[in-house]
Each structure stands twice: as structure tokens, then as C-alpha cells.
Amino acid sequence: MHLDRRAVSFALSCLIVLGATGIGVAQDYPNRRITMVVPFPPGGGNDAMARIMAERLSAGLGQTVVVENRGGGGGLVGTRSVIKAAPDGYTLMLGHTGSIGINPALYRDAGFDTRKDFVAIGLIATMPLVLLTHPSVQAGNVAELLELARASPGALTLGSSSKGTGSHMCAEMFMHVAGVTMNLVPYRGTAQALTDLIGGHTQLTFNVIPPSLGNIQSGQLRALAVTSPQRSALLPDVPTASESGLPGFDVVLNYGLLAPAGTPRPIIEKINQAMRLALDDAEFKKRVAADGAEARSSTPEEYAAIVERDLTQWGDLVRKLDLKVE
Numbered sequence: 001m002h003l004d005r006r007a008v009s010f011a012l013s014c015l016i017v018l019g020a021t022g023i024g025v026a027q028d029y030p031n032r033r034i035t036m037v038v039p040f041p042p043g044g045g046n047d048a049m050a051r052i053m054a055e056r057l058s059a060g061l062g063q064t065v066v067v068e069n070r071g072g073g074g075g076l077v078g079t080r081s082v083i084k085a086a087p088d089g090y091t092l093m094l095g096h097t098g099s100i101g102i103n104p105a106l107y108r109d110a111g112f113d114t115r116k117d118f119v120a121i122g123l124i125a126t127m128p129l130v131l132l133t134h135p136s137v138q139a140g141n142v143a144e145l146l147e148l149a150r151a152s153p154g155a156l157t158l159g160s161s162s163k164g165t166g167s168h169m170c171a172e173m174f175m176h177v178a179g180v181t182m183n184l185v186p187y188r189g190t191a192q193a194l195t196d197l198i199g200g201h202t203q204l205t206f207n208v209i210p211p212s213l214g215n216i217q218s219g220q221l222r223a224l225a226v227t228s229p230q231r232s233a234l235l236p237d238v239p240t241a242s243e244s245g246l247p248g249f250d251v252v253l254n255y256g257l258l259a260p261a262g263t264p265r266p267i268i269e270k271i272n273q274a275m276r277l278a279l280d281d282a283e284f285k286k287r288v289a290a291d292g293a294e295a296r297s298s299t300p301e302e303y304a305a306i307v308e309r310d311l312t313q314w315g316d317l318v319r320k321l322d323l324k325v326e
Contacts, residue, residue: 029089029267030063036257037093039078041071045127045208045291049255050094052287053124053278060274065092074164075099076110083117087262089271092121095256098166101310105318106164108326120307121257122272123298124279125288128228128252129170130235132212132221133204134197142225142244145204149180158182159193159202163325167193170206170227170251173317177246197221208253209234209292227251234292254310255293256303268300 036054040046047069054065070078079099085091100114112118131142137156139145149156158175160168167190175182182204187193190207197205198220209232215221216235225241226232229250241249257275259268278284279297288295298306318324 027266029270030061032063032090034061034063034065034089035091036065036067037078037082037091038067038069039071039075039082039093039099040069040096042069045253046094046096046099046255048291049124049288049293052284052291053094053257053275056278056281056284057271057274060277061271074107074162075103076107076112079103080111082258083112083260085260087119087260087264089259089263089267091260092271093118093258094124095120095254095258095307097253097310097314098164098169100258100307101254102164102169102314102318104311105315106323106325108324114307114311117261118258119261119263119268120300120304121259121268122275122300123296123303123306124255124257124275125293125295126228126252126254127208127291127293128226128232129166129206130209130212130216130226130232130238131174131204131206131224131241132194132197132216133224134200134202135219135222136200137203137222139224140222141239142241142246145224146178146180146245149178149182153181154183156182156204157185157202159185159187159196159205161190161193162186162188163323165190166208166251166253167206169314169317172321172323173251174206174241174246174249176317176321177249210290232292233289233294253293254306256298256306272300 036050038046038050050067054067057065070081082093104110104114139148158171160171185202193205194207196202212221216223223235223238225244226238227241231240276297279295285295
């Protein structure tokens with residue numbers, strides 16, 4: 001993977017060791033409860049991913065890791081709270097493409113800088129989205145869908161969740177890369193967008209796979225493509241967008257762990273080691289796969305590079321399409 005200077009800078013920031021004091025603290029770490037902040041309300045994909053990892057980290061580190069949901073502001077409230085915490089390894093955050101990769105570019109005053117305010121610990125998983133259409137749409141693949149879109153610009157109605165979410169940004173990226181215009185209809189959440197698609201009120205949407213899997217299998221919805229570079233184990237017969245005529249199309253939601261900037265390197269390494277042991281476990285992989293994701297371990301530097309890629313990819317799109325919100 002080619003990294004620009006910002007990626008290298010962010011990765012190097014993950015290597016800071018705070019001298020003998022940091023090493024001494026790490027030797028005794030952890031000696032009390034650890035809080036993993038999820039900057040979204042309970043019940044969603046972020047919450048589920050955090051709880052799976054917290055359970056395994058508790059066992060690996062020998063201390064309880066509790067999940068604390070701090071929702072609000074599309075992830076901004078919880079994220080801002082973490083950067084104010086002591087950089088001692090006892091406050092961590094579940095990182096998600098939306099909260100740390102999209103929000104800094106999307107909001108005019110996000111209140112944090114991912115590159116400066118956080119240190120990467122490690123990747124947990126990647127999750128693709130799937131392009132879904134109502135059966136009434138006369139398109140059996142992406143190429144035919146794009147033919148319809150180009151023949152009648154703006155005629156196809158594409159439902160998405162609220163601005164800045166994975167569903168919305170994937171839809172914007174799809175239209176931008178394919179060079180087509182559709183009627184984008186935002187909903188408060190993906191559940192409502194999915195309901196209206198099933199009812200035929202909209203014609204297509206992007207969503208994570210598990211909530212729509214039963215509808216795909218029953219024929220209520222048609223899956224045209226997944227957005228990851230590789231096919232999904234949940235939908236092995238569904239091609240990728242790249243295979244379907246959009247070479248290089250790669251939109252996945254990345255989940256990982258971060259800590260406030262300044263957290264000693266030895267502590268970062270200790271947590272990373274516990275994460276990697278969990279991610280190598282077959283049962284852990286199975287639980288993550290059931291949620292439509294692929295468990296993937298990494299070094300802190302590798303996850304830093306993934307975060308940098310998200311920041312660059314989505315920041316560029318926000319600027320090109322002027323998607324900023326107050």
C-alpha cells in the first residue's frame with residue numbers, strides 16, 4: 001500500500017513512547033476497569049462489535065472492559081469525550097469509518113482531529129455493504145442498472161440513511177464513480193430505508209448485509225453487488241462492484257480500537273496483543289462473520305494506515321461534492 005506523508009505522519013504518531021514513566025505504567029497495566037466508548041446509541045452494529053471485542057479483551061487483559069454508549073451528534077459527542085480522557089489506557093474508543101473517517105470532513109466543526117487526537121491500536125474487522133434493488137427494477141446487474149440511470153437521470157430513487165452515514169456516503173461514492181444521477185432520499189436510519197425499499201416506495205439502497213439477508217433469500221429484494229474488493233461469505237454468488245464494471249470500487253466500514261493521543265506505546269502494544277489473540281480465535285471470527293463482517297487483525301501502524309485511507313477517501317469526496325454540514 002502506498003502511503004503519502006500524512007499517512008506516514010499519523011503512523012509515526014502511534015510510535016511515541018513516553019519514556020521510563022510510560023514503560024513503568026505499562027508493566028502494571030491494567031490494574032482496574034477499562035472503558036470502551038461507543039459514540040453511538042446501544043443496539044447498532046458499532047455496539048455489537050464493541051461488545052464482542054470487550055468480552056474477549058476482558059479475558060485477554062485480566063480486567064473488566066465495559067462498553068459505554070455515548071451517542072449524539074452522529075458520533076461527535078462520544079468521540080469528543082474520549083479525546084478529553086487521560087491517555088492512560090483506561091479509556092478506549094471503538095473506531096468506525098463514519099465517526100473517525102467521515103465526520104472530520106463532513107462537519108464544519110467536528111471538534112477533533114483524528115490524526116492529532118487519537119492513536120491507533122488495531123483493526124478489528126471490515127464490513128461491506130450490498131447494493132439492493134426492488135424486484136420491479138428492470139436490472140439484473142450493475143451494468144443494466146447504470147444503463148437505466150444514464151437513460152433517465154434522476155428517475156431512479158435511491159434511499160439512504162441520514163447524511164454522513166455509511167449508507168449515504170456509499171451511495172454518493174457510487175453515483176460519483178459511475179457518473180450517474182439518482183434521486184437520493186435520506187431517512188433517519190437504515191431500517192426505515194429498507195422498509196420503504198421492500199414496499200416499493202424506493203428502488204434501491206445500500207445497506208449492510210445481515211438486516212437484508214432474509215429479504216434477499218426470499219426474493220423480496222435483489223442483491224446486485226457488494227462494495228468490498230472481495231465477495232462476502234454471506235453472499236458468495238453476488239459479485240463485487242469492481243467485478244461488475246466499476247474497477248477498483250472499494251467501500252467498506254472499518255472497525256478498530258483507538259486511544260487518546262499520548263497513550264504510552266507499551267500500553268498500546270499490550271492491548272494490540274490481546275486484540276490479535278482474540279481475532280485469531282475461530283469462535284470470535286464466527287461471531288463477527290454473523291454480523292456481516294470479516295475479522296482482521298493488524299499492527300497499530302497498519303490500522304493507522306487504514307484510518308488515513310478513510311480520512312483521505314471520504315475527505316476528498318466531501319470536498320468534491322460539497323457535502324459539508326453544520
